[in-house]
Structures are given as structure tokens and as C-alpha cells.
Amino acid sequence: MKPWEVLARAPVPGGKGEFVLHHRDGTFVIRVNGQELMSSRVHGSEETLARLGCEGLRATPGARVLVGGLGLGYTLRATLDVLGGDAQVVVAELAEAIVAWNRGPLASLAGEPLQDGRVRVETADVKRVMRGAGPWNAILLDVDNGPSGLTQPSNAGLYDSAGLAAAHAALKPGGVLAVWSAGPDERFTRRLQQAGFTAELHSSRAGPGRGTRHTLFLARRRRTDRQGSAP
Ligand SMILES: C[S@@+](CC[C@H](N)C(=O)[O-])C[C@H]1O[C@@H](n2cnc3c(N)ncnc32)[C@H](O)[C@@H]1O
Numbered sequence: 001m002k003p004w005e006v007l008a009r010a011p012v013p014g015g016k017g018e019f020v021l022h023h024r025d026g027t028f029v030i031r032v033n034g035q036e037l038m039s040s041r042v043h044g045s046e047e048t049l050a051r052l053g054c055e056g057l058r059a060t061p062g063a064r065v066l067v068g069g070l071g072l073g074y075t076l077r078a079t080l081d082v083l084g085g086d087a088q089v090v091v092a093e094l095a096e097a098i099v100a101w102n103r104g105p106l107a108s109l110a111g112e113p114l115q116d117g118r119v120r121v122e123t124a125d126v127k128r129v130m131r132g133a134g135p136w137n138a139i140l141l142d143v144d145n146g147p148s149g150l151t152q153p154s155n156a157g158l159y160d161s162a163g164l165a166a167a168h169a170a171l172k173p174g175g176v177l178a179v180w181s182a183g184p185d186e187r188f189t190r191r192l193q194q195a196g197f198t199a200e201l202h203s204s205r206a207g208p209g210r211g212t213r214h215t216l217f218l219a220r221r222r223r224t225d226r227q228g229s230a231p
Contacts, residue, residue: 019097
């Protein structure tokens, strides 16, 4: 078997290691400190995250969606495919290099989603973008392994009670927070409910009809709650 070719390297923002972009026989992989972050071989659950999180939004005029974590662009592509022509999608990506690679060698993997006129890229922490540029119809988070087992310790602040309260406040009434996770997490489900969401868990295969099962948390802000009511 051919060895992996290293196409590029970049420091992880915050100084904790290095992203490495590998290529072999048409497959692209981004690794962080030797661990696979994302591969072009399997992206089923990343796409399902978008389809579940944006369900029903095609018919919503001017729908606003925040995608947290660009990776290889599959969640962003699936989001664009679900939404209507007047939607606005902001993608928040921490690493400048990941954005540059998506404009370069990775661009065609998910059909050049950054070229879509509905997309604005913020090279920033999704925590900051979520709070600053809402309210959102949907927030899709795929920035780590999920609520536990983080590769980026600062991401804990997205999944703890304060982070969930911020996400809840940043959503429109009836809006959805969809979270990708390597597996189920009962404590996270409870925290979602305590933050005022209705929470559902979905299981999604990594590949078409095969592969590891991942967990997708679908948390909806109620249409009427203490912080607001449906328009
Ligand atoms: C697993 S990948 C996302 C894969 C993506 N869903 C796809 O379809 O290819 C995680 C991405 O989130 C980014 N990231 C990690 N923490 C972040 C944060 N707090 N804010 C924004 N981006 C973050 C990483 O740099 C990486 O590009």
C-alpha cells in the first residue's frame, strides 16, 4: 500500500499541536496530533447532522444557520442542499489553515461549498460567532468528538451548562441546536433539558448503510418559553 503523502501542516490555534493534511489514492484526511479529525472516506453522519438540524427550513424565508467546524465541508454542503435560495449560512472555523485548504486542495470534495453566495466564513471560535451574530434558526456543531473526550479542551465551554444557555439564547423560538458526537452521553442529554431544550438522540452510520454508529443530539428551543415566543 502506498504511504500517506503529507500535503500541508499548520499549528492548532491556541498552541496545542498541529493539523496535518494527508492524501493517499484520492482520500484526504486531516489529523490532529496523530488522531484522525476527519476523513473524506466517511461523512454520512456529518451530512445527516445538517439534514436533521435544518429539516423544514427550506420553506422558512431567510433562514439563518450557523455551522460550527468546517472540516472537509460535508456538513456545510448538506446544509446548503437543504436550504432555500435566500438562506444565510455562517460557517465558523477556528483554524485559518482549514479554511485555506478548503479553498485549495479540498475544495472539490464537497462540491466547493465556500463558493456558494449564501455562505459567509468567520475564522473564529463558534462560541463567539454564536453569541455575536444570532439569532439562528439552527446551530450545527461538529467541532470535536462530542460533549466528552474533547481534543480541543476549550470546547468544553460549548457543551457545559453555560454554553448550552448561550446556544439556547442565540436560537430563535423553535430553533434547533444539532450536535455531532462519537456516542451517546446521558449527562449531556440532561444538561440540554435543564437548559430548556427538548432533546432527541439519533443514531447515524458513518458510511452508507455501514460503519461505526455516531450519535446526533437534536435539541429544540420551545416555540414559547420564558425568553421569547414564536412570531
Ligand atoms: C470534525 S471536523 C468537522 C467536520 C465537518 N463536519 C465536515 O463535514 O467535514 C471539526 C472542525 O471544527 C473545527 N473547530 C474545532 N473547535 C472549533 C471551535 N471552537 N470553533 C470553530 N471551529 C472549531 C476544527 O478546526 C475542524 O475543522
